[in-house]
Amino acid sequence: MSIIHIENLSKTYASGVTALDGVSFDIQAGDFFALLGPNGAGKSTLINVLSSLVQKTGGKVAIAGHDIDTHSRQAKLHLGVMPQEINLGVFDKVLPILINQAGYYGVPKAIAKKRALDLLDRLSLSDKADQVTRSLSGGMKRRVMIARALMNDPDIIILDEPTAGVDIEIRQHMWDFLKDLNKAGKTIILTTHYLEEAEQLCDNVAIIDRGKLVCQSDMPSLLRHLDCEQFVLYLSEPLQNLPDIPELSIRQIDSLTLEVDVPRDLGISRCLYHLCKANILVQSLRNKTNRLESLFLKLTKREGL
Amino acid sequence: MLPFLIAYKTLVKKEILRFFRVWVQVFLPNIITTALYLMIFGHVLGKHIGLVDGIPYMTYIAPGLIILAMINSAFSASAFSLFSSKFQRTFEEIQVSPMPTSLILSAFLTVGILRGLISATMVGLVVYFFTGLHVHSLFLSILLVTISSALFSSLGLINAIYAKNFEQISMIPNFILTPLTYLGGVFYAVSALPPIWQKISLVNPVFYIINGFRYTLLNTPTHMLGESMLILTLLTVALLWFASRLFHSRFGMKS
Numbered sequence: 001m002s003i004i005h006i007e008n009l010s011k012t013y014a015s016g017v018t019a020l021d022g023v024s025f026d027i028q029a030g031d032f033f034a035l036l037g038p039n040g041a042g043k044s045t046l047i048n049v050l051s052s053l054v055q056k057t058g059g060k061v062a063i064a065g066h067d068i069d070t071h072s073r074q075a076k077l078h079l080g081v082m083p084q085e086i087n088l089g090v091f092d093k094v095l096p097i098l099i100n101q102a103g104y105y106g107v108p109k110a111i112a113k114k115r116a117l118d119l120l121d122r123l124s125l126s127d128k129a130d131q132v133t134r135s136l137s138g139g140m141k142r143r144v145m146i147a148r149a150l151m152n153d154p155d156i157i158i159l160d161e162p163t164a165g166v167d168i169e170i171r172q173h174m175w176d177f178l179k180d181l182n183k184a185g186k187t188i189i190l191t192t193h194y195l196e197e198a199e200q201l202c203d204n205v206a207i208i209d210r211g212k213l214v215c216q217s218d219m220p221s222l223l224r225h226l227d228c229e230q231f232v233l234y235l236s237e238p239l240q241n242l243p244d245i246p247e248l249s250i251r252q253i254d255s256l257t258l259e260v261d262v263p264r265d266l267g268i269s270r271c272l273y274h275l276c277k278a279n280i281l282v283q284s285l286r287n288k289t290n291r292l293e294s295l296f297l298k299l300t301k302r303e304g305l
Numbered sequence: 306m307l308p309f310l311i312a313y314k315t316l317v318k319k320e321i322l323r324f325f326r327v328w329v330q331v332f333l334p335n336i337i338t339t340a341l342y343l344m345i346f347g348h349v350l351g352k353h354i355g356l357v358d359g360i361p362y363m364t365y366i367a368p369g370l371i372i373l374a375m376i377n378s379a380f381s382a383s384a385f386s387l388f389s390s391k392f393q394r395t396f397e398e399i400q401v402s403p404m405p406t407s408l409i410l411s412a413f414l415t416v417g418i419l420r421g422l423i424s425a426t427m428v429g430l431v432v433y434f435f436t437g438l439h440v441h442s443l444f445l446s447i448l449l450v451t452i453s454s455a456l457f458s459s460l461g462l463i464n465a466i467y468a469k470n471f472e473q474i475s476m477i478p479n480f481i482l483t484p485l486t487y488l489g490g491v492f493y494a495v496s497a498l499p500p501i502w503q504k505i506s507l508v509n510p511v512f513y514i515i516n517g518f519r520y521t522l523l524n525t526p527t528h529m530l531g532e533s534m535l536i537l538t539l540l541t542v543a544l545l546w547f548a549s550r551l552f553h554s555r556f557g558m559k560s
Contacts, residue, residue: 051401087398089395100319104400104402104403106312
């Protein structure tokens with residue numbers, strides 16, 4: 001069932017900049033959906049239209065079957081929004097921020113307080129409940145904003161770069177938290193610049209570039225479009241001269257490191273077989289770039305930039 | 306409790322707590338300024354001026370001083386509150402919520418009225434300390450302060466929507482409200498002005514507020530109190546309607 005329906009959505013700002021140009025797609029209930037695109041592609045504008053912060057100039061948007069123009073209140077009741085920029089009152093304390101947010105949705109204080117304490121616990125922020133937000137680190141503020149977006153117990157959670165500037169450990173913790181939410185049936189729409197984040201978390205993906213939808217697919221199908229992957233190979237023994245292997249395109253970085261392009265139809269096993277045959281022993285390997293990143297650059301034609 | 310009522314109560318309570326957090330900055334200046342006015346203008350200069358419309362000068366200026374404090378407080382409550390929310394982008398929390406515009410405006414208006422009433426009461430106590438005046442009609446006094454607070458609170462909301470920086474928030478109080486208040490007869494009887502200035506005073510809404518408030522406190526002759534209250538109410542409704550149009554069009558917000 002489609003929980004978000006976007007049809008021919010357009011937004012041209014008063015300055016004349018067209019941020020969205022006829023974007024159409026659907027998001028299914030329970031999906032973990034990545035909305036990707038380069039800076040200025042129109043992702044945040046799209047999210048701001050969904051959350052009623054920005055007025056669209058054309059098209060239709062329905063949230064849980066409610067048109068945002070004619071049934072804005074009903075549509076908003078289904079949404080929890082975490083914006084990209086930190087927008088917590090600098091003199092406000094964490095717990096009141098969360099309780100107030102629930103209050104704006106008509107949630108009684110007793111329920112709101114219980115929900116807030118539970119969320120703070122799950123996000124490892126229990127000891128920060130009575131602190132003013134300006135005393136929190138960037139990662140803590142981001143988690144408070146996630147908790148705030150969940151205070152009305154929404155069906156759909158929109159997260160605009162939730163892990164921006166957050167260290168790896170906290171990011172991993174946030175990923176686990178988001179996966180649990182999704183397993184519990186929440187639809188999550190995520191924008192991120194960390195493409196490995198989208199690849200790990202999301203089932204479906206839409207890529208926007210210059211205000212237009214350039215791709216919408218499920219993650220495995222999308223990754224299948226990648227016709228060549230680059231690997232970095234770490235060798236067991238130093239290599240003096242790189243032998244000529246006609247089947248492979250190899251570059252020597254140093255005596256113990258090679259870079260190899262592996263076409264999809266060749267595969268990593270055959271690649272290693274050819275190297276082995278040439279007496280090159282590989283100790284370990286890694287993808288040079290994230291797979292989704294390679295595809296993203298290809299689709300948005302930013303290769304080599 | 307109904308969801309709308311919870312939302313309204315939440316927003317009002319949040320804003321009230323916000324201004325009580327800075328009560329020294331919000332209420333104390335009005336009290337000190339009024340005490341100074343009463344000391345210098347009322348006590349020292351008042352001795353030389355004598356009676357105005359049969360009333361000691363210190364008592365005569367008291368209602369105007371209360372109105373002066375009320376106008377500044379009611380205006381600042383909504384203007385600073387909304388603008389700082391916009392500035393810190395915390396207003397987005399409210400925008401994404403299902404609260405209708407009318408409810409958001411009502412909440413900000415309520416806070417403006419409350420702050421106007423609290424300031425008027427505090428300054429009124431200072432006035433009582435200096436003059437010991439007895440209120441002619443407490444009901445009409447409160448009604449007039451409430452209506453006037455609503456008017457200036459609405460004006461504050463519109464100013465906050467248009468303002469792009471904090472400087473623009475203080476322009477209306479400095480360049481419009483303060484001159485209108487001083488020219489509205491805080492320190493003098495408008496009847497003492499030359500005829501042409503008397504006529505000009507009649508287009509100043511603050512003149513009607515001060516004149517009416519002076520009547521409700523001191524039982525002085527008044528100019529059309531009922532009509533004045535009606536016009537002030539209509540002006541408030543018009544400003545609120547305009548503010549709601551601006552909210553709907555997201556003017557001054559993200560658009």
